[in-house]
Amino acid sequence: MSNVRQALLQLTSAPLAGLSLTLGVYAGCHWIYRRSGLKPILNPVFSAASILVVLLLVSGVEYEAYFRGAQFIDFLLGPAVVALAVPLFTVFDKMREATLPIAVAVLTGAITAAGSAVGIAWLCGASAETVRSIASKSVTAPVAMSIAHDIGGVPSLTAVFVILTGMLGAAVATWTLDLVGIEDPKARGLAIGVTAHGQGTALALQVDATSGAFAGLGMGLTALASAALLPTLAKLLW
């Protein structure tokens, strides 16, 4: 019996465990999410991550050990972002018609995202570490982390804010847009992508192809605008 326990303990830190656990928990959460009729509160990223965090804390397995397996899933984010070019191309004509609105909306949105997050955090008395790390929270994770590095934040903390923003965006974007009566799928998609990067794009893709494509566009352009502007703005502020 103790041999079985020993073997199990060893396996928990093997890549197979982190990989299959992530897939299994996500599959379960996604099933519930679909059964619920895509209720935003049951967002599978949020529920799956919460369950996995609890499992790690209870079992005492280190995040590094977990990530040895989960990194294979994490790695696929790269090619997945590249694949967004396909839905983007399908709305190429709609995009060309709206070049100026897109550019202005993305610029305004990217500055609003960073400015409001920094402002509210600062007003609520957050530490300098938090304030600097939260600025790039609406930017897709890899770019957000390099911006955080440039403006004196903590990249791994920024990754957490990016993910939390993604979950929040996926949870409240649809509801917020309904509330203020924005119905155009182009505007809805762009707003979700600018605010909640890839996770928002994943949500928008489930709703319809046009808003999914505009979300992907919003995500890409926000990364570009933020990377270009935030380091300069940060220099003025701190």
Next chain:
Amino acid sequence: MLEFLLLLLACQFLGELVRALTNVPLSGSVIGMALLFFGLVVIRSIPAGLQQVSSTILQHLSLLFVPAAVGVTLHLSLLRDEWLAITAALVGSTVVTVIVTGAVMRLLCGAQELRIKNRPRSAALAEISDPHTLRPEVSQ
């Protein structure tokens, strides 16, 4: 299908290469997305295999964020100490950004559509009221 998976990886690889060589402040995958997009613009169509690979991978896009999300465990103590400020900042900023971006986009798209809709009619009106266009008919 496999060759198109390879194409995605190749675009990402090229993107990483561009980033390393030029120091553009973008991730390799975002540059890769731009490269593939321009490729599609050039050939003016989406190969069936590429469509298949991209919808397969994007269908489960949410799953790919889970490992990074579990990274929350690394910062639990800071999150506990500053949860109120962080929650306020993230929720407030998310709602404000969604509204501002959506409203600006709708406003500008609306203005543009209005202009396009009005253009042919006003152009037509101008033609009719322009005495020069009417003169030949009158002289006949």
